[in-house]
Amino acid sequence: MKTIYPSALEHRERHQLLLSGVAPRPIALVTTQDKHGNVNVSPFSFFNAYSSRPPIVAIGPAISSISGKAKDTLTNILETGECTISVVTYSMVEQISLASCEYDAEINEFEKSGLTQRASSIVKPPCVAESPYSMECTLHQFIPLFENKGGNGRILLMEVQLFHVSDSVYSDNKIDPRKMDLAARMGYDWYCRAHGDALFEVKKPRWNGIGVDALPEYIRTSEFLTGAELAKLASVKEIPEKNHDFSTISENISGDSIDIELASGNPLSALYIALQTLPSVKNLTRIAKLFLHHNDIESAWQVLLLIKR
Ligand SMILES: Cc1cc2nc3c(=O)[nH]c(=O)nc-3n(C[C@H](O)[C@H](O)[C@H](O)COP(=O)(O)O)c2cc1C
Numbered sequence: 001m002k003t004i005y006p007s008a009l010e011h012r013e014r015h016q017l018l019l020s021g022v023a024p025r026p027i028a029l030v031t032t033q034d035k036h037g038n039v040n041v042s043p044f045s046f047f048n049a050y051s052s053r054p055p056i057v058a059i060g061p062a063i064s065s066i067s068g069k070a071k072d073t074l075t076n077i078l079e080t081g082e083c084t085i086s087v088v089t090y091s092m093v094e095q096i097s098l099a100s101c102e103y104d105a106e107i108n109e110f111e112k113s114g115l116t117q118r119a120s121s122i123v124k125p126p127c128v129a130e131s132p133y134s135m136e137c138t139l140h141q142f143i144p145l146f147e148n149k150g151g152n153g154r155i156l157l158m159e160v161q162l163f164h165v166s167d168s169v170y171s172d173n174k175i176d177p178r179k180m181d182l183a184a185r186m187g188y189d190w191y192c193r194a195h196g197d198a199l200f201e202v203k204k205p206r207w208n209g210i211g212v213d214a215l216p217e218y219i220r221t222s223e224f225l226t227g228a229e230l231a232k233l234a235s236v237k238e239i240p241e242k243n244h245d246f247s248t249i250s251e252n253i254s255g256d257s258i259d260i261e262l263a264s265g266n267p268l269s270a271l272y273i274a275l276q277t278l279p280s281v282k283n284l285t286r287i288a289k290l291f292l293h294h295n296d297i298e299s300a301w302q303v304l305l306l307i308k309r
Contacts, residue, residue: 020187
């Protein structure tokens, strides 16, 4: 394990060490205008949401370590109090990377990157038409961090005045994350994509789970169960009662072998075969693990309760 003091590092190394661990970060594509109306669009991954009543997001345009000057985005927001923030999808990444070049203030990065402006309703800066989700924002608070030195951070807390969400990502009155295809920033030049198998759901317990420490010892110390599986089992409100019907499993079920049924994702058939003989702890635990994998926590418990006869 490496132990690293920030002060022991050069600025670039410290920057990348921080950004490699605090990752993946969402990317704000921020559009601003200066007082003459020149449009600017740049990406910022020092970005997150911090309040929803009212909705407040923060972006962190640092003092440029190339020029030692404030970035145009910061100057424009301090001048006008406005911006729009559009989220970045996988198909936009090459364009936002190009827009991140430090062009002169009068250069419109929409033209450089080939991204498209879409007029806003409340604020002057336009939104980005390619993005499925944009926010029109006004400045809530400016927090300068340390003196004006290249790399020093600046925090802008922005209040969201209006959301725009594309119909293409919206179903049943909510955003479907599988349709967003968002990109996020890792350390160095790495990005990642919230897409396909990278997306998964974890149901938050609706009550205080019993906790891993309250699991029966033979489960808590099982050599076959992982930390994640123990946490799923420990999310129940109380340890379930043994359901005796569960071990007299229906004759309608049939199966080939425990291994085949487990490999084909059929824990109930595997259990039926296991119960034909005296099942081993290992086999019962394998079956419980498959129920857990299917998020059937009640059945996993019932199988594990069979271990203690
Ligand atoms: C994906 C991505 C994320 C970035 N995040 C930040 C950030 O959070 N803060 C920052 O100061 N610069 C960040 N940059 C660099 C700025 O986009 C870049 O300095 C840009 O030229 C600033 O433009 P401006 O001077 O027009 O505001 C990022 C660049 C990329 C490609």
